[in-house]
Amino acid sequence: MSETSDSSRIESLAAIADLDLDRTARRGYPEAVYAEGKTIEQLQVIAAEIARSGTRVLFTRLDQTKADALRRVLPDLGWDHSAHLAWHPSAFPAPTGAKVVVACAGTSDLPVAREAWLTARFLGRDADLVVDVGVAGLHRVLGHLDSLRAAGAIVVAAGMDGALPSVIAGLVACPVIALPTSVGYGAAFAGLAPLLAMLNACSPGVAVVNIDNGYGAGYLAAQITAA
């Protein structure tokens, strides 16, 4: 009856997860597995079930060690070294729906912005990534105005003052998905400052997601621009 430390650790799927393989039917988009806090062993059990069923799936917050381990079970796995995002199968579908633009305030916001950009593409959208358009140099934003006005949804990733979504939303007709990042220091409080700024955007038409949640932003953008 005891659970000693030498007990076997080979875990069965039922003991660790209940995959929502039906999600595409119900919600229109496949399951995503949050890899942080899961062991390599647990991820491999989950991956084996995915390999067995052939499901499309995303893995978020997946570092290189875990990605390498997963690929041993799921060989056709795409992975981005910067976004820590993996997807299966590795090929993106042919895009449908309206165009998504992901705008990124600074170079340091790129990992999160790429997570949004790759998610939107994996979920079936044509998506552009525009970098380093922070409000400190407004001409950089204004230089992309045509591209921004042609989008069906715009994801705006920004840390620090989080001012970019307000500025962009004031210039376009489509919804802006504000994606706060933990870029910054001191009173940025790990993304709290841009999060609060975005929730209080003085332009209407701004939808906020969690700090550093590139996956959620890309998912919303794909939903909004679905054909």
Place this chain on the structure above:
Amino acid sequence: MSETSDSSRIESLAAIADLDLDRTARRGYPEAVYAEGKTIEQLQVIAAEIARSGTRVLFTRLDQTKADALRRVLPDLGWDHSAHLAWHPSAFPAPTGAKVVVACAGTSDLPVAREAWLTARFLGRDADLVVDVGVAGLHRVLGHLDSLRAAGAIVVAAGMDGALPSVIAGLVACPVIALPTSVGYGAAFAGLAPLLAMLNACSPGVAVVNIDNGYGAGYLAAQITAA
């Protein structure tokens, strides 16, 4: 050169506001005036300009006293006693685009939910309002499943634990706009608890707006469901 207290207080428009009357052309939807913190005198100056130009406009956070004062300048003003929202002209346009559903967790969330519902209708959508579907009685949510699945966007207003958007988003394909309310007490911290819960929704496809910001939620819903 002095500004004594007996100086004339009749304010000119230029001294208090620079109305964005061009907003419909640029953004697709008309200007909204945030009435909190503005004096009756200032609101009347703004209203006179609206009357002059015939612009469509919303007034948010407008209490009864201010609404009565505005109607003296703008006779064809609609106003909702619960949502503290006014709109001009009072007639809603014929709806276009997909259906919006506004779901409201509890009766106390109604004022904010109504603000979202009325905003979506003023901006040109057909919108339903579903009340008292909190997760404490899950059968009440599930009883509206057909209606929820037929929507192009769903606004979910909830205070306290803010659990409803996660539950609804897990059941539908369209985007869910999570609208935290300040309903609750103690550790609800005036809406902070549902706000954080919604930002951390375990279902993807949840777009968060500011606490009690029914106007912003309705605006986003209208954008997303535009034809």
Place this chain on the structure above:
Amino acid sequence: MSETSDSSRIESLAAIADLDLDRTARRGYPEAVYAEGKTIEQLQVIAAEIARSGTRVLFTRLDQTKADALRRVLPDLGWDHSAHLAWHPSAFPAPTGAKVVVACAGTSDLPVAREAWLTARFLGRDADLVVDVGVAGLHRVLGHLDSLRAAGAIVVAAGMDGALPSVIAGLVACPVIALPTSVGYGAAFAGLAPLLAMLNACSPGVAVVNIDNGYGAGYLAAQITAA
């Protein structure tokens, strides 16, 4: 009179702890030793006293290195690699009282959920562990309804939005012990988001414990279901 760094570090029990060996008589359950912040040397002094007196005891927040060191003093020590929980002696007692169910929203919540599950069993209860029943896929919760309704107390471990305790409490008659976890990122603020959500659960009958406090949740469940 000086305390130089070369002073002997061999510590006596009296200098570091005053074990509450009488706790079972007074409170019905044995002492638990919080291992975080204690040195290996201090833990071994405590363990020697436990070995001497033959007391039943739990060690919480005990990592592998410390567990290995303890087992040299207390050979019959159970330890769980995931929950970082140890117990002595290693055999669980024959269960009495009502059934405890530990429900776990996601795989990443498993370590904390296991701590609750093992604690309840060590304190004399029959306990089940149900995994991955997050509200994003409500059918997974509803599929366990019979099991949940048969419990005398339910521990619900969840991070992120912390919505699961509200949903489950709304479906059952027994008390629900809400166990927030630090799973999540950004505005989860290391468990603050689910903690606040649980304190504001819109269903009554929800008892909240500290973030990641699986021991406390299991203890409460054992108390409530005592014969």
Place this chain on the structure above:
Amino acid sequence: MSETSDSSRIESLAAIADLDLDRTARRGYPEAVYAEGKTIEQLQVIAAEIARSGTRVLFTRLDQTKADALRRVLPDLGWDHSAHLAWHPSAFPAPTGAKVVVACAGTSDLPVAREAWLTARFLGRDADLVVDVGVAGLHRVLGHLDSLRAAGAIVVAAGMDGALPSVIAGLVACPVIALPTSVGYGAAFAGLAPLLAMLNACSPGVAVVNIDNGYGAGYLAAQITAA
């Protein structure tokens, strides 16, 4: 199609609430209506439905004006001037189950403690109320030890340092329900200080509810002590 301010305000039940009259069957205890943020008109519509169906029900956070208005619809309504709690019908049932003790740290915590005490009694328990047993005078706590040790569950209401639940839980075998109150000033931050203290109680066996949530504490106590 317009919603002008002169529109009729007589609200139908369907437009404002979906009463969970089935709750007793499902959860064992009747519905409770949260009165804060509801208008008198809305409360009367709800009360009419209760009168019609004869359901047992609690109203929380109900001030005198609203209580007087409700009694015009529900004549057999009990109401407590201090706890702002109402119940229907006014007679408490004959008690069953184990005894509940509600201990109150200071006189200023009485309104919240009474809410817990009355709720437990309305839900069918025998309950005692012990006042002014704060830890500043430990002899006052210790003088009630026999009564505390005879209880099946103890609710401990305390503001300021929230130290009382830790002290009492260390002395008894039954679960302690810690009920933080907003009593105090400055760094009490409206109940945050005792809430955090209670979540970190150094004694196990402490279940925490929301600040000033006497109803939730009484409900939990009734569940735990059910026969």
Place this chain on the structure above:
Amino acid sequence: MSETSDSSRIESLAAIADLDLDRTARRGYPEAVYAEGKTIEQLQVIAAEIARSGTRVLFTRLDQTKADALRRVLPDLGWDHSAHLAWHPSAFPAPTGAKVVVACAGTSDLPVAREAWLTARFLGRDADLVVDVGVAGLHRVLGHLDSLRAAGAIVVAAGMDGALPSVIAGLVACPVIALPTSVGYGAAFAGLAPLLAMLNACSPGVAVVNIDNGYGAGYLAAQITAA
């Protein structure tokens, strides 16, 4: 020896304040009296000393009742009904130094912006007030570019997302004084959101003052632009 309530309340200056009448010599600018939390009686004692010594002085946070009471002691008092600021004597000095521009994001920020504008003028600067140039309509900011670029210091008052200082600082060479206001609701948290945004401005050259501290902003602007 007792201090009963019927003791005389006529207070002497020494018992309540130690005016810093030497401040102009030491710091270059006169004393300011913070009126909030002071009684009318105390303010009148202070005013009498000012009348006696003929000192120049500002009174901040002074409401109408207190202003009326002060004017009975200091007849040549200027007062602004919106900024709740008073100054003595009422005439502003002939301006010296560089031009100050006070830019105000929205009409609701006007009271705080006026406090900055009047302070700068009382301290000897030529100052312009530009209203309603929020980033939601960027053309409104850009339309004032020549005026902004001619300033020696710019005060930018903004609530909500606090994005305006970043945008303006990115366009000009002079220092920008960011003045967060408590305008907004929900997650604006009474000015916390714009305060954090401004502290994290992605443009350098932004100096932040306390929420709603128009006096401090105007003072800094006057210092920076001194001849």
Place this chain on the structure above:
Amino acid sequence: MSETSDSSRIESLAAIADLDLDRTARRGYPEAVYAEGKTIEQLQVIAAEIARSGTRVLFTRLDQTKADALRRVLPDLGWDHSAHLAWHPSAFPAPTGAKVVVACAGTSDLPVAREAWLTARFLGRDADLVVDVGVAGLHRVLGHLDSLRAAGAIVVAAGMDGALPSVIAGLVACPVIALPTSVGYGAAFAGLAPLLAMLNACSPGVAVVNIDNGYGAGYLAAQITAA
């Protein structure tokens, strides 16, 4: 068995409080009654017991209405209109022990400073009150250096930046009791700013009490300076 609203409200002492009349014997100083949150009726029941036993006692946070009501039961009651503090009997004892100095940063801090000053005197100390010695004019602090250096304990009341205790503690040998006040606005966050500053005083020898807790500061000063 019902508790209807027409039930008698005449409360007995046992039902509302358990006075710690033995406190002087155990702790050296008499009981204090926290009046906030207590009804006039409850305070009068307590006062009657005090009148009966002749105990010395303080009432904190007592407004004028309650003070007038108390004096009907306890005629020899001292009360301070600014500090909202009452004491019985009204005469202060002949002072013993070392001198206490209460230093007050600004006039707006006076009510809290007076509470400390009166408490120390009621508890038997000779105490001086020094006003308006904020660090903005350092010469005002330095001008009181002799008096400060002669004290056995110094209470320093300050809001806003809370800098005064650090400055004074760096100049004297005796303990400094730092008393943060809620004076200030914006990012003072109702006393949080000075509280944190005082807890982080760069001078050692600073003891912090709760925001606006003049009673606690005066009590500590009296303890420290006891003969």
Place this chain on the structure above:
Amino acid sequence: MSETSDSSRIESLAAIADLDLDRTARRGYPEAVYAEGKTIEQLQVIAAEIARSGTRVLFTRLDQTKADALRRVLPDLGWDHSAHLAWHPSAFPAPTGAKVVVACAGTSDLPVAREAWLTARFLGRDADLVVDVGVAGLHRVLGHLDSLRAAGAIVVAAGMDGALPSVIAGLVACPVIALPTSVGYGAAFAGLAPLLAMLNACSPGVAVVNIDNGYGAGYLAAQITAA
């Protein structure tokens, strides 16, 4: 004029610190050097000055590597491996004044408690250290009552719920110095929970210092108990 990375790093005392060697004359106790954030090189420069002048001094937050480096400059240095405190010279003075008792709620609080205990002894007091007297086992506190009542000042170190200072202060006549520790997890928020509890102690006579500030607590205790 350039500061390239190959510039000499040998720092002079004047470039890094201005030691307050006069502190004993002015404040009665010697200087203390805060070692965190200082480089080994900087500490050695400071130590050389101390060696030269023969001053008594404490070093706080000094880890083993830095202690070893310091001892090369200051051979007669005392250091405690647990408290990370060093002192020079290593011998404690013969004690004067009243007795100090340092009470420690749990074994994990020992490092901080030892810092207070050693500081008080270095500053000239006789001091006792009492361990593991947390309120979860009240008999452990009460067993030390005689010793506690004989003290001139008591330092109480506690993490988690921070309840111990309230309990002890209610039992004794001397001042209690409440020393919150960062022991705990989750909603302990690195010491915030016990800090707030201690600031709101329901017993008067509690002086609070910063989280983990054993040095400050020991310093205050020494001041209060000075002969």
Place this chain on the structure above:
Amino acid sequence: MSETSDSSRIESLAAIADLDLDRTARRGYPEAVYAEGKTIEQLQVIAAEIARSGTRVLFTRLDQTKADALRRVLPDLGWDHSAHLAWHPSAFPAPTGAKVVVACAGTSDLPVAREAWLTARFLGRDADLVVDVGVAGLHRVLGHLDSLRAAGAIVVAAGMDGALPSVIAGLVACPVIALPTSVGYGAAFAGLAPLLAMLNACSPGVAVVNIDNGYGAGYLAAQITAA
């Protein structure tokens, strides 16, 4: 169409940044690159563009590894081992404008103070660095009074209680730039305590920048003292 992990990582400038090389023309001072969160590869791409265009530039938050990598592309790079600041070219310009003084409360604040000091010099100012003038020893501040009064702007870096800017601003006529640092522990909350204290400085003329933002403080000082 897939983005597999073996995709080429050689990044082009356009893919990662849009340098604001025009900034000097527009704002008067050159671009600064925030190095935290940027990869070495990205920094080298940026540096190559700077080498090509010959622009003056600062790199903030640049550790030794990155500095070494950058110098391979930009040989004439200055770098400070303490401030983690680099600049190109390495020679400072001949100073113009008024003198800047950087005052530093404690030795642990030196890295941040040096960042301000070096920034001001790179931007063309003559600047002095004054160390260890914390308010715990007021004579150290007062000893620098002549130097402080001769400055055109003073940067004051301080952690812990953040009291120094208030004290210095009260003594001088020029603007004080308050630079909070994360020096301290416990309730310093990584710089929150000094930040709040500085925002609430009781002396006017205090401009606050972000925690540890030496670059921003130096930039502001250079702007204010420009000829």
